[in-house]
Amino acid sequence: MTEKLSEYKKKRDFERTSEPLGGKGSSKEKIFVVQKHDASRLHYDFRLEMDGVLKSWAVPKGPSLNPKDKRLAVMTEDHPLDYAGFEGSIPKEEYGGGTVMVWDKGTYENKSSKDGERVAMKEALEKGHLSFELKGGKLKGEWALVRMRGKGGRNWLLVKADDKESSKKKDILKEDKSAKTARSLREIANP
Ligand code: MN
Secondary structure: OOHHHHHHHHOOOOOOOOOOOOOOOOOOOOEEEEEEEEOOOEEEEEEEEEOOEEEEEEEOOOOOOOOOOOEEEEEEEEEEHHHHHOOEEEOOOOOOOEEEEEEEEEEEEEOOEEOOEEOOHHHHHHHOEEEEEEEEOOOEEEEEEEEOOOHHHOEEEEEEOOOOOOOOOOOHHHOOOOOOOOOOHHHHHOO
16 A cells, blocks of 8 residues: 555565555544564564554563553554454464464554643654553553664653553453454464
């Protein structure tokens, strides 16, 4: 569809992987998705709809409900919007080979601000500080993504804001069934 996804397309052979090629338009409600990805190293891909694509971060340890946990989130290439529904296996020898689960999905609301004024997500992204409220099945309440200095600006931190949805005790990663099909990673890998 757009030049925006050229890096995404370059990395993949769509004759071999069932991942989407991209092309669906944008909906009014902005979506988010977290995909658990059992690749060479297990991680969680955190994606936010922005400007017709999914801005994406790989979170090695996954999200935490504890506001004291600052989870490294490495920015990766933009993904097409219809990637949000992708669940299945990417062939081993292909880019990102392994099993993908739609671990959580829903919509989000921009909460980014500066000096008490609402700032557009795109601007907040450029400034390196995004705030948003997640309305998912597993992840709720306010969250922030904050860019770290150095490393070409690809390293961010994903942090839960201190609110009624935060928890110092609950390990949300133990909720381990697909938000789309209620399957486990193993069931997705061996359908
Ligand atoms: Mn991934």
